[in-house]
Amino acid sequence: MRVAALKRPTSRDGLLASLSALLVLLVLFMEELAPLFQALFPELGNPVYRRESFLQLTLDHLLLVLVSSLISVSVGVGAGLFVTRRSGREFEPMVSSLAAIGQTFPPAAVLAIVVPLAGFGFVPTIVALTLYGLLPVVQNTIAGLGTVPPAALEAARGIGMTRGQILRRVELPMAMRVIIAGVRVSVIINIGTATIGSTVGAQSLGTPIIAGLVGNNIAYVIQGAVLVGLLAIVSDLIFERLERRFTFGD
Amino acid sequence: MIELQGLTKIYGDKTVVDDISLRVDSGEFGVLIGPSGCGKSTTLRMINRLIPATHGRILLGDDDVTQLPVEQLRRRIGYAIQSIGLFPHWSVAENIAVVPGLLKWPKSRIDERVDELMGLFHLDVGELRDKYPHQLSGGQAQRVGVARALAADPEVLLMDEPFGAVDPLTREVLQDELLRVHQHTRKTIVFVTHDMDEALKLASRIALLNTGRLVQYDRPIELLTRPADDFVRSFIGKADLGLKLLSRRWVHQYQQHATLQGSPAASTQAGYTWEVDATGRPTCLHGGRLHAEDRQQHTEVTQEWSATPDMTMKEALSRMVWFRVMVLPVIDGEGRLIGEVTMHGVMGQQPCA
Known part of the structure; x- marks a missing residue:
């Protein structure tokens, strides 16, 4: 147990460091791989996507994920908190099913609905991603707050904490690991899903993928997809570390 | 409060x-x-x-x-x-x-x-x-x-x-x-x-x-x-609840004044009287037996049927039962008589703090 606890973080941290380095190198120096892609796909006239830099695409992609996740997390945690308070308890089934509907809706369908209303580009993509990422956050907030032992809550009340103090000092810290796990799922989903924003004109790492699919350039697809995949794995490992910081006891 | x-x-x-x-x-x-x-x-x-x-x-x-x-x-x-x-x-x-x-x-x-x-x-x-x-x-x-x-x-x-x-x-x-x-x-x-x-x-x-x-x-x-x-x-x-309770009580909490044989109080009280030797050690008990025919009996005090202040009442009671007496002498470290503890005391008296 002790050995495992000591060994695991080091190997995972090593993985995180090397994958992050790989990601950064690929983002910055994708063009240097032109001979490799040329060798793999000799029929392509243009083996590396050059219309925008991969750095720019990656930053745009991250911005989409960041903004939509921030909205998902604030709305989702807020809704989860609301339905676990005494005053909001009766809304719990409604909020849960609304969040579930948000996720069962295919993001492409959301785009189809939102584009006529909000136009092309950044905004409809954010709407689709936010809806899509809401469910895991809401679910895990409710589940996380549910894991707080009733005895700890009773003790907190009994020794004279106010409701706000109980929430901030007892409930949230103890639910944090599960809530972060929800945010982790939400963010990872959105890193993958953000690529479809490129179909409605939001620039992202999906842009070379779409361009490649349309122009029958498999190298573009690979370049975009590898970066999205690495981004997702690196984010996942970062969240994994974060979760570990909020693990108490067994 | x-x-x-x-x-x-x-x-x-x-x-x-x-x-x-x-x-x-x-x-x-x-x-x-x-x-x-x-x-x-x-x-x-x-x-x-x-x-x-x-x-x-x-x-x-x-x-x-x-x-x-x-x-x-x-x-x-x-x-x-x-x-x-x-x-x-x-x-x-x-x-x-x-x-x-x-x-x-x-x-x-x-x-x-x-x-x-x-x-x-x-x-x-x-x-x-x-x-x-x-x-x-x-x-x-x-x-x-x-x-x-x-x-x-x-x-x-x-x-x-x-x-x-x-x-x-x-x-x-x-x-x-x-x-x-x-x-x-x-x-x-x-x-x-x-x-x-x-x-x-x-x-x-x-x-x-x-x-x-x-x-x-x-x-x-x-x-x-x-x-x-x-x-x-x-x-x-x-x-055994009664005995359990007494295991949390000590002899000093029930200790009463012991009356010496020949003292003025001895004739007026119906209780027990003790004889002591020159150093104050109890030697003999007058009365203290349960049966009427034993009432005037003199009982010689031995180490086994005496009590010390820090003995639990459960142990004291056990000695009373074993030796079939209603009272035990309480002795100090040198064996001198410093009081008595009685069956009546156990049953009818609040222990002192």
Whole structure:
């Protein structure tokens, strides 16, 4: 147990460091791989996507994920908190099913609905991603707050904490690991899903993928997809570390 | 001081606590006991308003508890429950420090208080201060729970079956420690249990509840010797409870003045008289046998049927029974007669503190 606890973080941290380095190198120096892609796909006239830099695409992609996740997390945690308070308890089934509907809706369908209303580009993509990422956050907030032992809550009340103090000092810290796990799922989903924003004109790492699919350039697809995949794995490992910081006891 | 006046709790059409009035004086150790569902926990939790009372009043000192802001009230009252009530994400020191923190004590004073309390409960400060609850044994966790309840030096300590989750051996050690801490701090304690042995060991007063009503509120020995009704009798009716109680009493608490043979008092009293030798050692007892024909009998005193002040009454009683006498001489370290302890005393007298 002790050995495992000591060994695991080091190997995972090593993985995180090397994958992050790989990601950064690929983002910055994708063009240097032109001979490799040329060798793999000799029929392509243009083996590396050059219309925008991969750095720019990656930053745009991250911005989409960041903004939509921030909205998902604030709305989702807020809704989860609301339905676990005494005053909001009766809304719990409604909020849960609304969040579930948000996720069962295919993001492409959301785009189809939102584009006529909000136009092309950044905004409809954010709407689709936010809806899509809401469910895991809401679910895990409710589940996380549910894991707080009733005895700890009773003790907190009994020794004279106010409701706000109980929430901030007892409930949230103890639910944090599960809530972060929800945010982790939400963010990872959105890193993958953000690529479809490129179909409605939001620039992202999906842009070379779409361009490649349309122009029958498999190298573009690979370049975009590898970066999205690495981004997702690196984010996942970062969240994994974060979760570990909020693990108490067994 | 805690006083309940006509305290009642009604859920729907079910009366869970029915018109309970009692008073636990300052420094007393009050125990609420009764079968499951008798309302003892509900009563306790109405005191710090975790449950609102339907009718009746609760006085904490001179204050009606409903007149105080609820958080302020609870910070004046220590509250200890089973060990899972510790906050798992906080260290031992942080758990103990929580109420002083809420009361905004300066940090140095809090640290001092944490160390003081850990010392009081024999918790090794160096080893345990920064441990988390899951790293503690059941007994240690429970000590931390009680220490947390005492941290801000509350006027009153409420304890809801605090030792229910620990093994019997540890429970006994914790009970001894709680008694010691109670003697040391003289806190007013209200303690809920369903274990009669625990109640008899700890309580200075026991309130026996049944179906929401207060059946009897008395000192432990009164409860044993003068049960109010058949329910009390059946609740305490285990065969050896009396002896268990006496195992918590000491000879010095029952010690009476011994009358010497030939002294002026000897002729007027119906009791027993002693002969002593030149050094004050008892040699012979006059009277003290149960049967009428033995009444005038002289019994020679031996080591085996004498008592010392720090002997438990259970052992003293056992010697009386074994030697079939109604009285034992109490002797000091040099074997001199310093008093007597009698069967009448055991049955009819409150032990002195």
